[in-house]
Amino acid sequence: MTTALYTHPDCLSHVTPEGHPEQVARLRHVLAALEGKALDRHEAPLAEEADLRLCHPQRYIDHVRSSEPAEGITQMDPDTWMSPGSMRAALRAAGGAIAAVDAVLDGRADNAFVATRPPGHHAETESPMGFCLFGNVAIAAKHALERRGLKRVAIFDPDVHHGNGTQDLVQSDGRILFISTHQQPLYPGTGNRDEYGPHDTIRNIPLPPETDGETFRMIVTQQVLPKIESFAPELILLSSGFDAHKDDPLASVNLETQDFAWLTGQMTALAAKVCGGRLVSCLEGGYNLEALAEAAAVHVDGLIAAGA
Ligand SMILES: [Zn+2]
Numbered sequence: 001m002t003t004a005l006y007t008h009p010d011c012l013s014h015v016t017p018e019g020h021p022e023q024v025a026r027l028r029h030v031l032a033a034l035e036g037k038a039l040d041r042h043e044a045p046l047a048e049e050a051d052l053r054l055c056h057p058q059r060y061i062d063h064v065r066s067s068e069p070a071e072g073i074t075q076m077d078p079d080t081w082m083s084p085g086s087m088r089a090a091l092r093a094a095g096g097a098i099a100a101v102d103a104v105l106d107g108r109a110d111n112a113f114v115a116t117r118p119p120g121h122h123a124e125t126e127s128p129m130g131f132c133l134f135g136n137v138a139i140a141a142k143h144a145l146e147r148r149g150l151k152r153v154a155i156f157d158p159d160v161h162h163g164n165g166t167q168d169l170v171q172s173d174g175r176i177l178f179i180s181t182h183q184q185p186l187y188p189g190t191g192n193r194d195e196y197g198p199h200d201t202i203r204n205i206p207l208p209p210e211t212d213g214e215t216f217r218m219i220v221t222q223q224v225l226p227k228i229e230s231f232a233p234e235l236i237l238l239s240s241g242f243d244a245h246k247d248d249p250l251a252s253v254n255l256e257t258q259d260f261a262w263l264t265g266q267m268t269a270l271a272a273k274v275c276g277g278r279l280v281s282c283l284e285g286g287y288n289l290e291a292l293a294e295a296a297a298v299h300v301d302g303l304i305a306a307g308a
Helices: 024-034 057-066 086-105 135-146 164-170 212-230 259-273 289-306
Strands: 004-005 041-044 074-077 080-082 110-115 152-155 176-184 202-207 237-240 279-283
Touching: 004 086, 004 289, 024 289, 041 176, 057 086, 057 212, 074 110, 080 086, 086 110, 086 135, 110 289, 135 152, 135 164, 135 176, 135 237, 135 279, 152 164, 152 212, 164 176, 164 237, 176 212, 202 212, 212 259, 259 279, 259 289, 279 289
Parallel strands: 004 041, 004 110, 110 279, 152 176, 152 237, 176 202, 237 279
Antiparallel strands: 074 080
């Protein structure tokens, strides 16, 4: 069996201002690091508006679409921009996540990595935020539940920033468990430990600055893995941000590349135990280009090893 990779050149057309951390070069570095790996490679399809409506109202989709400039770049929020091509990039990011879920649920792949941008986990129901336009992972989770008949999906978000958008989009749905580890204090300032959601399906695990790999591994082992296992999901989604790396310029958690390899091994082993190995990982953050590429490479190596 195989690990599928979903990506698309359109995701390189989403341009941010000079010096912006969420830059085109991020995806180029990730893809270069995945060259030559034993992946079943696919073009990420464009999401349909009906896919986006699984999480966002039509008026918001219309707002984003109509905000795309014909030339230059447009500011959507203090950190989030659109250029010509951004809407197609965003549709590829959501569409890639959905296609990856379908490939795994149909048994065409053991697991999958979605290498797209813009990322999605900060986008709220009606607000672009933190480099994100649409909630890719939340949309993929809703797709699995609403259209594929799954009863429970777990999302783990180890990006160093709280996945406020994903939490906003999924917390009213008791079929989705959402767990986020994130540095606190840090952007966006949300994700307190006492937010459980109306169905007790939200778990936020704040990490103090300078948290190291040993502490992170203990938290994952003692809090994240048992919670997902007891939820008994039929699919696990990862919001794979690699910005908890010690070299990342936007945060000060001190994971090393090998910690991402360890995490991948834990998540694939858990997926094998609880849901037949069905796991889809979507790229979120990671802003030191070398660290991002290295961490993504060991992550994908772990996915491939699990599928072998
Ligand atoms: Zn992040």
